[in-house]
Amino acid sequence: MIAFLGMGLLGSNFVRALIGKGEQVQVWNRTASKATALDAYGAKAFPDVTAAVHGANRIHLTLKDDHTVNEVLAAAAEGLQPGAVIIDHTTTSAEGAVARTKEWKERGFTYLHAPVFMGPANALDSTGYMLVSGDQAVIGAWEPALSKMTGKVINFGDTTGKAAGMKLIGNSFLVGLTAGLADTLSLAKALAIPLSDVSTLFNSWNPGGALPARLQRMTSGNYSSPSWELSMARKDTQLFMDAANKSDVKLAVLPAIAAEMDRWIEKGHGNDDWTVIGKDSI
Known part of the structure; x- marks a missing residue:
């Protein structure tokens, strides 16, 4: 099960593409109507972010900035299943990506920052570029799934936060x-x-x-x-x-x-x- 948080133009098209590939996706957005609009494509919308991540082994985020990511993840934390992987596509500071990677690892979760050079059309067509860096074991495990979402995953090595930079x-x-x-x-x-x-x-x-x-x-x-x-x-x-x-x-x-x-x-x-x-x- 996949949860996707942030149903802007990019996030909503990512969800439509994932559903088209046969994935089950639970969605949430601060403005609830943007999430419920995805019901028509087969997503399951939740008004509460804690409920949206419940049962998902993989959570994707496309949000605004560091503050929003931290705020949403804090609200979702109670609903996360043990060992869940958080994959964040938000454009953030490198420092923020480093801090979240460390914090969520200490809490028993995997956080991978994977920003993108993709517009909404790319998200729908699974074309474009996704950037990753950090723990190579984590990247190796999740790169096949990420590759299905984009045209190319560019791995910048084992320095956490470099992808953000x-x-x-x-x-x-x-x-x-x-x-x-x-x-x-x-x-x-x-x-x-x-x-x-x-x-x-x-x-x-x-x-x-x-x-x-x-x-x-x-x-x-x-x-x-x-x-x-x-x-x-x-x-x-x-x-x-x-x-x-x-x-x-x-x-x-x-x-x-x-x-x-x-x-x-x-x-x-x-x-x-x-x-x-x-x-x-x-």
């Missing part, structure tokens, strides 16, 4: 990428370029393909053979900002990048590869 690293990239795209669209607006033309550009030219090489260059520590000099990148960044200012369009990210470029130019790196601005990160 890797999830935060991935999300930080997504946040930065989206903020950068927002500035890109703002610049297009300032230049009176239709969004359809922006789409045409990126449908033909995919800068994402250069990501591995860019990461390698940034982390090499050698910036003396530039493919794009920092001073030239800074010049172009000023063109971006001038165009936006002329059209009274706000840029959220690029001005901060320009300031960081100026800091490195002042330190004498204007002729180095522009990726030198990431030097302090390695």
Whole structure:
């Protein structure tokens, strides 16, 4: 028996997929109607979280944050059967994942943090990426079941909490990428370029393909053979900002990048590869 706590878009689609694979699933959500909506797919909804986990040997969570996970597990504790395994897909702090792993082990349970890079559609189709780290015996025992929920399980080794950190690293990239795209669209607006033309550009030219090489260059520590000099990148960044200012369009990210470029130019790196601005990160 599986219990699933947290029936947001991700959790509810995980449940539908598990039921489709023949699993029996008991569900709970703070807003009860989100749980009872899964009855139509064959889940059994409970208004009380203690009852929802009763009889389940495996409990999955897709909740909001560390505080919510701790609060819900504390409320569910009385209903947990001895030796139950808690698999938490919530994006949390690494410290929180470490603390919960230790606490629940001391209480006789297994806690495995397994955050995901999956949207609701991925959860329903069992595609995407699930991250794990920590006790390799636990991971080895449960990886076959987790693999059925996702396209790939990525094991980051025996350091408890590393999966949580890797999830935060991935999300930080997504946040930065989206903020950068927002500035890109703002610049297009300032230049009176239709969004359809922006789409045409990126449908033909995919800068994402250069990501591995860019990461390698940034982390090499050698910036003396530039493919794009920092001073030239800074010049172009000023063109971006001038165009936006002329059209009274706000840029959220690029001005901060320009300031960081100026800091490195002042330190004498204007002729180095522009990726030198990431030097302090390695």
